[in-house]
Amino acid sequence: MPILTIESTCDETAAAVISDDGRVLGECVATQETLHEQFGGVVPEVAARAHVERILPVIDTALRKAGLQGADLDAIAVADRPGLAGSLLVGVVAAKTLAVAWKKPLVAINHLHAHLYACQMASDVSVYPCIGLVVSGGHTSLYHCTSPLDLEYLGGTIDDAAGEAFDKVGAMLNLGFPGGPAVSRLAAQGDPNAHAYPRSMLKEPGYRFSFSGLKTAVHYSIAPPGVKDFSNINLSDQAKADICASFQAAVVDVLVAKSVRAVKAYEAGFLIVGGGVAANPVLRTGLQTAAEKNGFQLVIAPMNLCTDNAVMGAIALEKIRRGEFAPLDLDITAGLQRGF
């Protein structure tokens, strides 16, 4: 029987109905970009209130697309970590309520593991064991994965996440929110060698990342230290494009180098990459070139499964196979998940 998956960790309200063999029977994503755009970033309270309004229509739409009702489901799965507290709560409370009303078991999903599972969903063969790279708005983390549910954290960012850096650079250049897609579009017109931005921690052994210094370097090429209001910056379109291209090249260089380092150290046959920044075309090409050069298989999440969605919640099927259900007093685990 199919399962219902619910995602509300940040600013996307999403639900999907997945068959027990992993086929997507129905799905729906409601984004909140226009709500947060005016603030230049996700406002947690605004996000939580929007989830409240949207969660039931979104679930309803996913079920309708699948032509199913609550009684037809085998389980209700929901992302309970990591993320914004108010946002997570809406999804978890909805899932628990439906589980009680429809008398269905509850399954808890780790949103980061789900981002990586999107890669397995796109592959005909098992990608495990592998190295997993999560690059999203809140996380930049490398894992050694022996199964979809067994992940050893190798290292991650010590400050900003890659997506966060894209968003902040986009904000400094007045490109709107979220900055990632806009920065990558503009970067296509720019020169990646125009600015020699730092490749932070590249030479340091291990798998730690840092993007805060890079963000500051970009700041100083836009405006002098101390400037906090970028609304009046006066740069040509070409100058903006060159900054975007050079910034993007610096991010991609470290992401590719540390991923390859992990693949080699663990003699992994596969590298899997998920999260919003995995939609970045230059990162995708850079990883592909590295895979061909170093002889490993690369599986990047399909474009529609990079940013937040409920389809990747199909990882719940793996938990059900293991008999790992959540209690009805399931609580959220909010905040960032770093170091494990």
Ligand code: KG4
């Ligand atoms: O995975 P996601 O939807 O949400 C989190 O779990 O955080 O990732 C969102 C992040 C944002 O920071 C967004 O700017 C970034 O992914 N992003 C991109 C691109 N598309 C989305 N970053 C770089 N290039 C892109 N094309």
Ligand code: ZN
């Ligand atoms: Zn995400």
